[in-house]
Amino acid sequence: MAIQRRSFIQALVSAALFILAAPATLMRKVVSAAQSDDAGKNLPGQPRSRSSMDRPGVAIEMCPDYDPIHVYRAICKALESIQFAVPSGKKILLKPNIMAQNTPDQAASTHPAVVEAVCRIFFEKGNTLTIGDSSAFYQGGGTRRGFETTGIGDAGRKYNARILPFEATRLRKITSGHVLNPLYVTEALFEHDLVVNLPKLKVHRLARYSGALKNMFGCVPGGAKQLYHTLFQEQPDYQEFWGKPLVDVYETARPGLTIMDAIIGLDKDGPAANGEPRATGVVAASENGAALDVVICGIIGFDPYWVPAVREAIARNLVIPSRINTIGSAPLVPYAKLSDLVKKKGLFKKLDNHVFEQFIMEPRIHTSACSKCGVCIEACAPQAIAAGQNGFPRIDYRSCIRCYCCEEYCAAGAISLHGGATNHIVRGVRRIIGL
Ligand code: SF4
Ligand code: SF4
Structure with a gap:
């Protein structure tokens, strides 16, 4: 669901609740109050090669459809064009865009044919694969279901890929962000030799454009993504500002390779399935995701400086647009510039x-089901859970970042997730329609 399109009904429901009950105080102080253990020095992914920073190559390959052979060949050709040497015997983390529980035809998530082709390329070189993500507006099991509805889970399993919702991982605290500081991201980024970013080309109601930079925000698990939004909603120009936290996460994740699914992008609205699929016929690859975003902006008729995250990446010298070496070309396919x-x-x-x-x-936490094993206490990176007087764990909601790792780690099923009334309504509707 695109939260940016909050409907009138939602607003009414919310207004009623607002009058009847005090709004939940989702603490803007939480992140700054968390414990300090700087882990930002040990950054993940492959170190960017000098050429990917000085004169980054961006390959543009035309690909007419999602026929597996066409996609595989286009990606191979793109990797060849940027002279990317596929490693062997390494641990590779693929990060697709799993927006929600979408199907491939909705064009809101990376197409499974792209994921499958990338799996094949790395698998054939003897690498071990993990595919990980955290879907937006997480409700219980949301990412796991998203892996299945998008077909990404099936695509990965053909190549023995481990399917990993980031809610089921430990988190690492990063203190090197420019504005999002500290920041918690999945530990999976640090457990692999190479992070491969697999974004979907989409317009985005808040970020304006969703590509390489934006996709890595999914390395923040569960509702922490939304909590991070709340930290900055009071900014005078929140939409322009939002590029900064996005680039903080991107710089933390440091993908060593980006391969974009722009074969059919999402136009008119996004990032959720309320947009319109748009045949664009492109696969793009680069070791520099910011450079790739600059080039794709050109193809869809966007000024890169109009996209806050791309502008921020340029300001941080992650890419110098005049030095990008674009290999191949594609016809202009103008996408809708959504109103602010x-x-x-x-x-x-x-x-x-x-x-x-x-x-x-x-x-x-439901004490009736809790065995007092302490696993959730250990799993909680911000140390928001501690043993209470009677030995049962207790959550300090002022420190909780809503990552939901405790729910995933509790084998007894003693932890469940609860949202506000609007969320309950949405969940009820989803249950009725079987989604
Ligand atoms: S992990 Fe589950 S069972 Fe174990 S202490 Fe936490 S809530 Fe209780
Ligand atoms: S209490 Fe649970 S949801 Fe909150 S920060 Fe800890 S692990 Fe994450």
Whole structure:
């Protein structure tokens, strides 16, 4: 669901709740109050090669459809064009875009044919594969279901890939972010030799464009993604500002290779399935994701400086547009430039923020099922869980970042996720329609 398109009904429901109950205080102080153990020095992925920074190559390959052979050949050719040497015997983490529980025809997630082709390329060189992501607006099991509905799980299993919702991983605390500091990301980034970024080309109501830089935000598990939004919603120009946290996460994840699925992109609206699939016929590859985004912006008719995350990446010298070496070309396929978010003030802004917060689930411990094993205490990176007086774990919600790792780690099923009333309504509807 695209939260940026909060509907009138949602607003009404929210307004009623707003009057009946005090809004949940989702603490803007949480992140800054967390414990300090700088881990930002040991950055993941492959170190960027000098050429990928000085004169980054971006390969553009035409690919007419998702026929597996066409996709495989186009990606092989693109990797050849940028002279990317596929390693062997390494641990590779593939990070597709699993927006939600979408199907491939909705063009909201990376197409499984692209994931399959990349798996094949790395598998044939004797690498071991993991495919990981965390879907947006997580509800219990959301990422796992997204792996299946998108077909990405099946694609990966053909090549023995481990399917990994990032909610089921440990987290690492990073303190090197420019604005998102500290920041918690999946430990999986640090456990692999190479991170391969597999974004989907989409327009995005908040970020304006979703590509290589934006896709790595999924390395933040569960509702922490939304909690990080709440940290900056009071910025004078939140939409322009949002590029900074996105680039903080991208710089932390440092993918060594980006391969974009722009064969059929998402136009008119996004990032969720409310947009329109748009045949664009392109596969792009680069060791420099920021450079790839600059080139793709050109193909869809966007000024890269209009996209906050791309502009921020340029400001941080992650790419110098004039030095990009573009190999291949594609016809211009102009995508819709979505109108900017309406800036709300006063009560409307409070209501808006309240509706947003309704979608962020919080973990709850059920002592009747708890064995006091302590696993959740150990798994909680921000140390928000501690043993209470009677030995049962207790959550300090002021420190909880809503990553939901405790829910994944509790084998007894003693932890469940609860959202606000709007969230309950959405979950109820989803249950009825079987999604
Ligand atoms: S992991 Fe589950 S069973 Fe173990 S202490 Fe935590 S809530 Fe209880
Ligand atoms: S209590 Fe659970 S959801 Fe909250 S930070 Fe700890 S592991 Fe994450």
